[in-house]
Amino acid sequence: MLNKTIIGAAALAVQSMAAEQTTELDNIERITTTTSRFETVALSYPRALNWVSAETLATVEPQHIQQVLNRIAGVNLQRGNGQEYLPAIRSPVFTGAGACGELLTTEDGIALRSAGFCNINELFEAGTEYAQSIEVLKGPGTVIYGSNAMHGVVNVVTRNPIDAPEFVGLELGSYGFKRLTTSAGNNADEHGLGINLAITDDTGYRDEEGFEQAKVHVRYRTRLDNVDVSAGLSLSSLDQETATFITGLDSYRDAEIAQSNVNPEAYRKADSARLWIRFSGIQQSADNAYEWQVTPYVRYQDMDFLMHFLPGQPNELNDQTSLGVLSSAQWQLAPDVSVTVGADAEITDASLQQIQANPTQGSPFLQATIPAGRQYDYAVDATMVAAYGELNWDLTDAWQLSAGARWERIEYDYDNLMVSGRVDENGNTCGFGGCRYSRPDDRTDSFSEFSPQVSMSYQLDPQQMLFVVLAQGYRAPQATELYRLQRAQTVAELDSVKAQNLEVGYKWISSALEVQVALYHMDKDNVIFRDSDFFNRSDAETRHQGVELTIGFQINEQWRLSTAMTYGRHQYRNDLGNLLLAGNDMDTAPRRLATAQLQWTPTDSLTGEIDWRYTSEYFLEPENERLYNGHNIVDLRMRWQLNDNWQLTGQVLNALDRAYAERADYTVFSGPRYFPGRPRSVQMGVEYQF
Numbered sequence: 001m002l003n004k005t006i007i008g009a010a011a012l013a014v015q016s017m018a019a020e021q022t023t024e025l026d027n028i029e030r031i032t033t034t035t036s037r038f039e040t041v042a043l044s045y046p047r048a049l050n051w052v053s054a055e056t057l058a059t060v061e062p063q064h065i066q067q068v069l070n071r072i073a074g075v076n077l078q079r080g081n082g083q084e085y086l087p088a089i090r091s092p093v094f095t096g097a098g099a100c101g102e103l104l105t106t107e108d109g110i111a112l113r114s115a116g117f118c119n120i121n122e123l124f125e126a127g128t129e130y131a132q133s134i135e136v137l138k139g140p141g142t143v144i145y146g147s148n149a150m151h152g153v154v155n156v157v158t159r160n161p162i163d164a165p166e167f168v169g170l171e172l173g174s175y176g177f178k179r180l181t182t183s184a185g186n187n188a189d190e191h192g193l194g195i196n197l198a199i200t201d202d203t204g205y206r207d208e209e210g211f212e213q214a215k216v217h218v219r220y221r222t223r224l225d226n227v228d229v230s231a232g233l234s235l236s237s238l239d240q241e242t243a244t245f246i247t248g249l250d251s252y253r254d255a256e257i258a259q260s261n262v263n264p265e266a267y268r269k270a271d272s273a274r275l276w277i278r279f280s281g282i283q284q285s286a287d288n289a290y291e292w293q294v295t296p297y298v299r300y301q302d303m304d305f306l307m308h309f310l311p312g313q314p315n316e317l318n319d320q321t322s323l324g325v326l327s328s329a330q331w332q333l334a335p336d337v338s339v340t341v342g343a344d345a346e347i348t349d350a351s352l353q354q355i356q357a358n359p360t361q362g363s364p365f366l367q368a369t370i371p372a373g374r375q376y377d378y379a380v381d382a383t384m385v386a387a388y389g390e391l392n393w394d395l396t397d398a399w400q401l402s403a404g405a406r407w408e409r410i411e412y413d414y415d416n417l418m419v420s421g422r423v424d425e426n427g428n429t430c431g432f433g434g435c436r437y438s439r440p441d442d443r444t445d446s447f448s449e450f451s452p453q454v455s456m457s458y459q460l461d462p463q464q465m466l467f468v469v470l471a472q473g474y475r476a477p478q479a480t481e482l483y484r485l486q487r488a489q490t491v492a493e494l495d496s497v498k499a500q501n502l503e504v505g506y507k508w509i510s511s512a513l514e515v516q517v518a519l520y521h522m523d524k525d526n527v528i529f530r531d532s533d534f535f536n537r538s539d540a541e542t543r544h545q546g547v548e549l550t551i552g553f554q555i556n557e558q559w560r561l562s563t564a565m566t567y568g569r570h571q572y573r574n575d576l577g578n579l580l581l582a583g584n585d586m587d588t589a590p591r592r593l594a595t596a597q598l599q600w601t602p603t604d605s606l607t608g609e610i611d612w613r614y615t616s617e618y619f620l621e622p623e624n625e626r627l628y629n630g631h632n633i634v635d636l637r638m639r640w641q642l643n644d645n646w647q648l649t650g651q652v653l654n655a656l657d658r659a660y661a662e663r664a665d666y667t668v669f670s671g672p673r674y675f676p677g678r679p680r681s682v683q684m685g686v687e688y689q690f
Helices: 004-015 054-060 255-259 364-369 479-483
Strands: 049-052 104-107 131-138 152-158 167-173 177-188 191-202 210-224 227-241 267-284 289-306 315-334 337-356 373-394 399-416 443-461 464-475 497-509 513-530 536-554 559-572 592-603 606-615 631-641 646-653 661-667 671-676 681-689
Touching: 054 131, 054 606, 054 631, 054 646, 337 479, 373 479, 399 479
Parallel strands: 104 152
Antiparallel strands: 049 131, 131 152, 167 177, 167 681, 177 191, 191 210, 210 227, 227 267, 267 289, 289 315, 315 337, 337 373, 373 399, 399 443, 443 464, 464 497, 497 513, 513 536, 536 559, 559 592, 592 606, 606 631, 631 646, 646 681, 661 671
16 A cells, blocks of 8 residues: 555645754644645645645744745735735636636635625635745636636635644834734634734835734634544735736836825725534444535625726725535545545625725716716525545555546525616716616526546655646636626626646655655636626636746755746636737736745754845736736744743844835826835744743
8 A cells, every 4th residue: 555654744844844843753743724625644635735834824924924935935926905816827817706616615614705796806805814824826726716716826824823822922113014813712622712813014115005904713622523624714804905006117226206105095805704513423433434524604794895907996895794514424435445535615795896996087088987886786596516526546656546526506696786787876978878887687607517537646655746637627707796787788698617737746755855846737628808898708718838946955954945936827718808928928917926035943942044036027918018027025033942932033024124015006097006015024923832
C-alpha cells in the first residue's frame, strides 16, 4: 500500500515552504478543510495545495490579506483601498460584479457567501487577523466544492482559542494604523469555550480615507455520547472611508497626486455573521472504518456602499440570509480503498437596491439617461442542492488513483420590486433612446452541472512524487449578471461558465531542500462579459496556462531561503463582437510573478527576514495597447521572543520607498488609472502570552 504518511508529510512540508522552518516529518500538521472534510495528510489528495502557516502569519502580522497570499505561486491579489482587493489565482485579476464567482472563499470550510451572491472583496469578512493558517487550493476545486471553485479555493482556518495559548497583542504603524488582538479560552473535561477578537483602526496615508473594523470568533466544543460537537460563530463589522483611483499616465509616481482622493465622499459599510455547528463521529470494526460529519450553518450579510465609479454615484444596498447544511461520510472499505460521499443544500433570501440621491452630472446624454431615484430594487430566493462521491484506491505500493464527481443544481426565483423595463422608477421613458438601467420581469432561472475529476499519483521513492489531475470546474451566473441589466437588454440568457483543467506536478523533499513544480492548462467556455451594446453575454472563450516553481532551501541552521515563481499566459481564444481579441493577453494579467524570503535565525528567540516581491509588466486593456511597467518591492521584518511571555515584532514595509501601483488599469473615460502603493512605512507589535 502507498506510504501515505511519508508522502503526505513530504507534501505538506513542500507546500508550506514559503514560511516553514521545520522539516521534521513528525512535526507535520494535518489539514481538514480544503482537500477533504476529514482529517488527512496533505498528499492523500494530490493537488497543487499551498498554505500560509501560523509562523508566517505571526512574522508578517498582515494589515491586509494580500501581504501573505501573494507569497504563494500563482496567486496575485491587487490591493485596493482600505480592506478592498481584486483577486487572481492562475488567472488575470478579476473585475466586475460577477467576476468574484471565478474563485471560492471560505472560513473554516464554510463559504463566506452563497454561490450566486458573491462579492469581489468578501475576504475582508474572514478572520485573517486571528487565523491559524490560510489554505489555497489552485485549479478547479475538489468534488466537495461546487459552483465558483473554478480557479481555486481560499480557506481561512481560524485559530482554535479553546486549546491555543491565551494572549493579547497590540500593533502600531505608520499613517495611524492600530490593531488590538486577543484570544482566550478554557477547556474543562469534554467541554470547551474560547474567543478570538481583533479591532483595527487605520486612518490611512491618502486624504480622507481610513477604516474601522471589528471581528469576533467564538468557538465551542463538547461531546454527546459518541458524537463530537463543535460550533463556531464569526462576526465582522467594517466602516470604511474609501480613497479611489488616481488618473493620469504614471500619476502614482507623483507623491502629491498619489496621496490625493478625488472622491472623499466614497464609503463602504458592511456587517456579516456566520454560525455553524459540526456533528461528527467515527466507527471502526475489524473489516472497515466509517467516519461522518454533518454541518448545518446560517449566515447573514449586509452592505451599503457608494458606487463612486458610476455616473451619478448611486448607493448600493445588498443583503442576504442563508441556511444550509454540509454532509459527508467516508468508508475505509479495505486497507487500499476508501470511498467518500456527501450531500449539500442551501437556501438563500437576498435583495439588492441601487438608489441615486442626486441628479446626474455631466453631458446631456448622461443627465437624460441616468435619472435619480431607484434604479434597481429586487429580491431573489435561491436554492442549491448537490451530491458528490469520490473513490481513492492504492493500486500498488507506488500508484494511487482518485476519481470522483459532483452534481449540483442552483435555482433563482427573481422578483422585481419596481417597474420593469428601460424606464425610470415612475415608468417614464428617458431621452436618447432610453434609460441606462434595465430591469427584467419576474422570472425563474436554474442551472444544473455535473463536474468530474480524476487524478493519478506515482511515488518515485519516499521523497519524490509525480501527479497528474484532470478536472472540470464551473460556476453558475451570479444574480447581478442575470438581473442587473443595461440599455436594451431585457433578458440575460446566460450559461454556466465551464473550465477544463489539466495539471501535472512533481514534489520532492529532503531535510534541507524542498521543491514543487506544477504545470497547468485550462480552457474556459461560456465566459461572461459585457459587450459593446452593454449586453451581458456568455460567449467568451479564454485560455490559462503556466508553470509554478516553489523552492525552500535550508542553507544552514541560521539561514533559510524560500521562493515562489510563476510564469503564466492568460489569453482570449475568440473575438468579442467587434473587438478582435483572439490571441491577446487578458488585461491585468502579468506573465511573471516572483517572491522570495531570506530568513536569518541567529538564536532560537530571534528571526529576521528580507521579503522581495516582483510583478512584471501587464496590459491595462484587452486591446493590449497600454502597459503598466511592473515593480519590485522589498520589506524587512524582525520577530524577537524576549521570554516565555513577551514577544516583539517590527517591520519596514516598502523599505526602498519605491513609487508603484498596487493596481493599474484603463478606461476610455478616465485613461490610465491607479491605486498607488503606500510609501515606506513601519509597523511594530508587542504580544503578551499568558
